[in-house]
Amino acid sequence: MYPYPLVVFDLDGTLVDSGSDIAEALNRTLQDWQLPRVAEATVLTWIGDGVRRLVEQAFTAGGSRADLDVVMPGFMVHYRECLLRSPRLFDGVREALALLRGREVPLAICTNKPAALVQPLLEYLGIGQQFALVLGGDSLPQRKPSGEPLRHIAAQFGVATGDCLMVGDSLTDYRAAQDAGMPIALVRYGYPRGLDLDTADAVVVVDDLRALPGLRDGE
Known part of the structure; x- marks a missing residue:
């Protein structure tokens, strides 16, 4: 038994x-908001607390105070697109x-x-x-x-x-x-x-x- x-x-x-796919989805979102891409190794340290917290950490690191309620729909589009990327x-x-x-x-x-x-x-x-x-x-x-x-x-x-x-x-x-x-x-x-x-x-x-x-x- x-x-x-x-x-x-x-x-x-x-x-x-799935780290590289999550990182790519996040970076596409940052680019949408004219923010610099973040190294995958950094994104990996943010994974685990849910997608909203992930995006919040990325925007905070980029010096942006964007409204997450506005940002999240675009991120979710990228997340779905990158889900089966690699x-x-x-x-x-x-x-x-x-x-x-x-x-x-x-x-x-x-x-x-x-x-x-x-x-x-x-x-x-x-x-x-x-x-x-x-x-x-x-x-x-x-x-x-x-x-x-x-x-x-x-x-x-x-x-x-x-x-x-x-x-x-x-x-x-x-x-x-x-x-x-x-x-x-x-x-x-x-x-x-x-x-x-x-x-x-x-x-x-x-x-x-x-x-x-x-x-x-x-x-």
Whole structure:
């Protein structure tokens, strides 16, 4: 029996390497407003708190106080256009998901990405059928780092949050798991943004999702 009755994954930075596409969408938006493009490495440090916060940080860094309610529709056009530009699954993701599903472990996604853009991305990458539930950043009034999305997901499956496993890469994921009382496994390859992986209170920190608890060495 697998040690966790439910595994909840973050999306961007955990399952999917989408940083360059998000950066391109953001930079096209900045160009629309005659602001300079931002290096992809910088954009990666802003990913995780939702698209509105992402755009806000970019405009603040560019010295602009543009009305986000005016800016966001244009950004969302670029975001949709860039969604399938060059995303890829991180190494080991496809195999890890297959192993978990082979053990009949329910899988869910908890992301701050707008819900309407999640399923098209999953389908494009060929993993759309792996998840029993997908929760986007606008699915509930709260989003990560609130623990409410994780509590909501656990309740949908009738399991206690403390029995589940969250898998993420960022400080936002970490804080959400802590708030929900859900154990978390962290990945080294994502967009950690100030999270000290060496001191974090995590079940495990992995370089490859195939090293998640219960999937390695016949555990």
